[in-house]
Amino acid sequence: MANELEKVRTGFYIEKEMLDQCDELLPVANVKSRNEFVTEALKFYCGYLTSQKAENYLLQTLSSVLTATVHDSENRIARMDFKMAVELSELAHVIACSHNIDETALHKLHLKCLDEVKRINGAVDFESAYKYQKREI
Incomplete structure (x- = not known):
């Protein structure tokens, strides 16, 4: 019992139709009581709300990482293109020098x-x- 979280008794109002729907979904939710159902539903909803904040943070972080990666790749490609252009220019000059066209x-x-x-x-x-x-x- 020391490992269980402390529980508090509370009351709230709920529409009759919503309560009936919850009762019908007890087996689907794999719970035995309304109390367990409400607890699981609240955990899920709190997780959903928290994940929205985390999702926004992760999307911003991922966006900045991808932008930096693309920028670095662009710089590497540009440097390689420059080196290849220099080599191609040297090759063109050597060929032009050695052939009378x-x-x-x-x-x-x-x-x-x-x-x-x-x-x-x-x-x-x-x-x-x-x-x-x-x-x-």
């Missing part, structure tokens, strides 16, 4: 690549480019 051919190649990248949605495939250059496609 006239401006007309370069312009045609640019238009072909632009069309290809649009068509394949940016999923460039080296093997396809190789076969095209070797006239296998």
